[in-house]
Amino acid sequence: MALTPPNSLPPHSLPLLSKTHQPPSSLPTPHHLLNARFTPTAALHHPPPKPTSPSSPNPGLLFRQKLLYLEETLGIDSSEALSRNPHLRSFPLSSLHSLAAFLSSMGLPSTHSGAGRVLSRHPELLTCDPQTHLLPVFRFLLGPVGLPRKDLPLAVLRCPRLLVSSVDSQLRPALLFLRQLGFVGNHRISCRTTLLLVSSVEGTLIPKLEYIQNLGFSRREAAKMVLRSPGLFTFSIERNFRPKVAYLVEDMRREIAELKDFPQYFSFSLEGKIKPRHRRLVENGFGDMPLADMLKVSDGEFNDRLVEMRLRLLDERL
Structure with a gap:
């Protein structure tokens, strides 16, 4: 069965934080955070809204403060975020602060170019439980993948889709396939190649490897070409490979064998x-x-x- 990564998880598929399930006000240090044991929690149902008492904060004011935080602190288009994640409308501002604090503990500052950049790409993450949904991904990147902690921010900023990908059904199978292909040692997955982990093994990686082999290269030669130029796994067969191969052979009158020594041609x-x-x-x-x-x-x-x-x-x- 094809292992296709989720392009983006619909908002209702992520665990929501209700007022009875708030993240801790003071997050543990990153070291304790990654080594602590966490029990995944199920999505919580929002209780019906309680009548507003005279002493309760003005709901309109709280909503405007939330929009201001999204726009000015995180640099997120609040209209688009609310459109793509309606749960955000009733989500407490304190939980957004906790989410930003969690991402900051992983090296992504609460700014336009840090957490805001990631959350803008995937606003469904704005209402997720970071310990349930995000922590397993960071643990996987630091553990099995072996990324140095300092490289976490760059890996996530280069490919925010990592944070909406399942570890068990997407990231781990891709890592195993890439390692079998030779992405180990000097070629091991780094912050520059973690984007390969969100590719479907059967839908993307295998077809592109087979296309290279069908040009006349052995599997070993095709694997070496991909190791020298990992970007080959990110290029479209129809929009990149085919027209460039055709130009190389028909217009430049060159041999396909030249690609073995310079697979970067496709980049x-x-x-x-x-x-x-x-x-x-x-x-x-x-x-x-x-x-x-x-x-x-x-x-x-x-x-x-x-x-x-x-x-x-x-x-x-x-």
């Missing part, structure tokens, strides 16, 4: 770099520059190499 823009660089080579009477030399250098360095090649050609003719 360069076809229209923005590959085609213009190839045209410049043809216009100057050259066509056999190695792919790496053709694409990895800056425009200035590429122009310098063309000048050097033209001068060398003139010397040979003289």
